[in-house]
Amino acid sequence: xxxxxxxxxxxxxxxxxxxxxxxxxxxxxxxxxxxxxxxxxxxxxxxxxxxxxxxxxxxxxxxxxxxxxxxxxxxxxxxxxxxxxxxxxxxxxxxxxxxxxxxxxxxxxxxxxxxxxxxxxxxxxxxxxxxxxxxxxxxxxxxxxxxxxxxxxxxxxxxxxxxxxxxxxxxxxxxxxxxxxxxxxxxxxxxxxxxxxxxxxxxxxxxxxxxxxxxxxxxxxxxxxxxxx
Amino acid sequence: xxxxxxxxxxxxxxxxxxxxxxxxxxxxxxxxxxxxxxxxxxxxxxxxxxxxxxxxxxxxxxxxxxxxxxxxxxxxxxxxxxxxxxxxxxxxxxxxxxxxxxxxxxxxxxxxxxxxxxxxxxxxxxxxxxxxxxxxxxxxxxxxxxxxxxxxxxxxxxxxxxxxxxxxxxxxxxxxxxxxxxxxxxxxxxxxxxxxxxxxxxxxxxxxxxxxxxxxxxxxxxxxxxxxxxxxxxxxxxxxxxxxxxxxxxxxxxxxxxxxxxxxxxxxxxxxxxxxxxxxxxxxxxxxxxxxxxxxxxxxxxxxxxxxxxxxxxxxxxxxxxxxxxxxxxxxxxxxxxxxxxxxxxxxxxxxxxxxxxxxxxxxxxxxxxxxxxxxxxxxxxxxxxxxxxxxxxxxxxxxxxxxxxxxxxxxxxxxxxxxxxx
Numbered sequence: 001x002x003x004x005x006x007x008x009x010x011x012x013x014x015x016x017x018x019x020x021x022x023x024x025x026x027x028x029x030x031x032x033x034x035x036x037x038x039x040x041x042x043x044x045x046x047x048x049x050x051x052x053x054x055x056x057x058x059x060x061x062x063x064x065x066x067x068x069x070x071x072x073x074x075x076x077x078x079x080x081x082x083x084x085x086x087x088x089x090x091x092x093x094x095x096x097x098x099x100x101x102x103x104x105x106x107x108x109x110x111x112x113x114x115x116x117x118x119x120x121x122x123x124x125x126x127x128x129x130x131x132x133x134x135x136x137x138x139x140x141x142x143x144x145x146x147x148x149x150x151x152x153x154x155x156x157x158x159x160x161x162x163x164x165x166x167x168x169x170x171x172x173x174x175x176x177x178x179x180x181x182x183x184x185x186x187x188x189x190x191x192x193x194x195x196x197x198x199x200x201x202x203x204x205x206x207x208x209x210x211x212x213x214x215x216x217x218x219x220x221x222x223x224x225x226x227x228x229x
Numbered sequence: 230x231x232x233x234x235x236x237x238x239x240x241x242x243x244x245x246x247x248x249x250x251x252x253x254x255x256x257x258x259x260x261x262x263x264x265x266x267x268x269x270x271x272x273x274x275x276x277x278x279x280x281x282x283x284x285x286x287x288x289x290x291x292x293x294x295x296x297x298x299x300x301x302x303x304x305x306x307x308x309x310x311x312x313x314x315x316x317x318x319x320x321x322x323x324x325x326x327x328x329x330x331x332x333x334x335x336x337x338x339x340x341x342x343x344x345x346x347x348x349x350x351x352x353x354x355x356x357x358x359x360x361x362x363x364x365x366x367x368x369x370x371x372x373x374x375x376x377x378x379x380x381x382x383x384x385x386x387x388x389x390x391x392x393x394x395x396x397x398x399x400x401x402x403x404x405x406x407x408x409x410x411x412x413x414x415x416x417x418x419x420x421x422x423x424x425x426x427x428x429x430x431x432x433x434x435x436x437x438x439x440x441x442x443x444x445x446x447x448x449x450x451x452x453x454x455x456x457x458x459x460x461x462x463x464x465x466x467x468x469x470x471x472x473x474x475x476x477x478x479x480x481x482x483x484x485x486x487x488x489x490x491x492x493x494x495x496x497x498x499x500x501x502x503x504x505x506x507x508x509x510x511x512x513x514x515x516x517x518x519x520x521x522x523x524x525x526x527x528x529x530x531x532x533x534x535x536x537x538x539x540x541x542x543x544x545x546x547x548x549x550x551x552x553x554x555x556x557x558x559x560x561x562x563x564x565x566x567x568x569x570x571x572x573x574x575x576x577x578x579x580x581x582x583x584x585x586x587x588x589x590x591x592x593x594x595x596x597x598x599x600x601x602x603x604x605x606x607x608x609x610x611x612x613x614x615x616x617x618x619x620x621x622x623x624x625x626x627x628x629x630x631x632x633x634x635x636x637x638x639x640x641x642x643x644x645x646x647x648x649x650x651x652x
Contacts, residue, residue: 031369031428031431035424035428038424054408054409054410055409055410055413058410058413058414058417059413061417061418061420061421062413062416062417062420062457065417065421066416066417066420066421066423066453067420067450067453070423070424070427070446070449070450071450073424073427073446074427074443074446074447077427077430077431077439077442077443078443188409189409190409190410190470
């Protein structure tokens with residue numbers, strides 16, 4: 001039940017995010033683009049909620065949908081950018097030529113994401129039709145060789161930790177017993193994130209904060225009018 | 230087996246199922262919370278006008294009742310129902326009871342002390358002609374009022390209105406969504422209403438609404454920063470983001486601003502009062518600014534901007550903006566009550582005592598207490614509106630960025646110091 005609902009949430013919001021992302025590009029009105037982008041962020045936040053990462057989801061809404069995108073909209077409205085007009089002067093060939101780099105970049109990026117995704121633990125041994133199809137296809141490709149070993153190690157950070165409320169409770173408080181950990185129902189992702197950010201990644205966090213501060217100071221320095229009097 | 234038993238057993242079976250129990254209780258809580266918020270939107274309009282009348286030394290709307298003319302079958306105007314009732318009980322028409330009833334206008338209407346006025350206003354706005362100017366951008370013009378009214382309604386989901394009750398079927402937590410990010414949820418969702426204001430200003434395609442929309446955007450974004458920073462001292466003390474846990478802490482250890490029992494009696498807790506008081510001041514001011522209320526109603530100040538972002542709106546679309554503003558005010562009040570004034574907690578250890586008697590009674594009393602606190606804070610809201618003059622636009626911006634932001638950041642360090650050296 002739990003699993004089914006989270007899957008439904010994931011696919012519904014993922015589809016919504018993709019459709020909205022396409023709308024951002026294809027809408028001729030810049031305000032429609034901006035609003036589609038807001039919806040896209042909201043859908044991404046929905047995916048994060050569905051995965052139990054409530055803090056990340058809400059930060060997505062506060063920071064992107066609530067602040068950054070409002071500023072986008074603000075600027076678009078202030079400049080009063082007119083609706084793009086259809087331009088028919090290009091031939092089919094030149095429009096294909098214009099599309100080619102975009103398609104190429106999208107294809108390479110999609111392939112990278114796909115390759116990373118199939119190396120995630122449990123991605124290839126999961127009993128879903130997509131993975132079965134992939135398995136049978138890889139068997140076809142490699143001929144009589146054995147199927148790729150079912151790896152639990154990602155390319156990026158060594159072994160990935162288990163991601164469930166019980167494991168999270170265990171990380172947060174190692175003294176906790178197995179039963180108590182199993183009774184944990186929600187992910188305390190705010191606490192987990194805070195602990196990681198302020199212990200393991202503290203230096204990186206401080207350096208990034210200074211980078212942002214430098215950016216802010218630079219923006220103020222550039223936009224400030226110095227009075228002559 | 231009687232029909233009643235069958236239905237009863239069916240209900241028990243249904244509630245024994247964990248998922249159905251969760252769904253049913255959630256829907257009931259959802260409807261209750263929604264009804265409370267909508268009722269409070271109406272009530273706060275009435276409070277606003279009555280308090281305004283009181284402050285300006287005039288009665289305000291105190292007449293609108295339910296006219297008995299509506300109930301024709303009880304008698305026409307000549308055949309007064311009041312006279313019939315008096316006759317029925319054998320009371321003479323010159324008796325003091327009859328005079329009191331006449332003074333209360335019981336011969337003409339069911340008195341509601343003017344509470345019917347907002348409903349009648351709503352009816353009037355509903356029946357008015359809907360006038361959409363020809364030069365507006367229709368799609369955004371239509372969805373803007375929805376984007377203003379919707380977010381405050383969604384944001385109520387995390388506000389706890391009573392503690393929890395354990396029944397035979399499971400524990401009912403008296404909050405619609407008991408998630409671990411309570412205040413952030415409210416900030417995020419009610420922050421989305423800025424889209425409504427901006428789009429209303431832009432899609433109206435005329436100058437005053439556009440300026441109003443721009444002002445609203447700038448103001449809401451500016452004050453959101455200080456608002457988010459101002460509650461960090463609180464979160465440092467509670468060390469949780471779950472609203473129900475926050476209120477439970479206050480019920481056990483004294484309200485944030487009134488620590489008179491539990492742990493609140495220690496001097497260490499009182500040493501926290503300086504940063505907490507400061508954060509209350511900043512937070513309440515930011516709530517005023519976020520709700521677009523005087524002294525911060527720059528977005529719709531009629532002396533500068535006619536009606537601000539809703540100048541071009543009429544009928545029910547205008548009413549949606551109006552209701553959205555009051556809904557934001559109710560949510561803001563509920564948030565302040567929950568974070569600073571103890572939420573549903575009755576205080577002085579009465580919560581635990583009532584719970585040991587009967588948890589349903591405790592929950593009911595806590596719900597009533599929450600509503601009382603909410604009304605009290607709404608009155609405060611209105612009181613401020615009719616007391617303080619409006620700021621100038623540059624003053625609002627300066628106050629937000631140069632005073633409150635710095636104060637809020639300094640307050641975080643002050644709280645850290647107090648927590649480090651005192652506790």
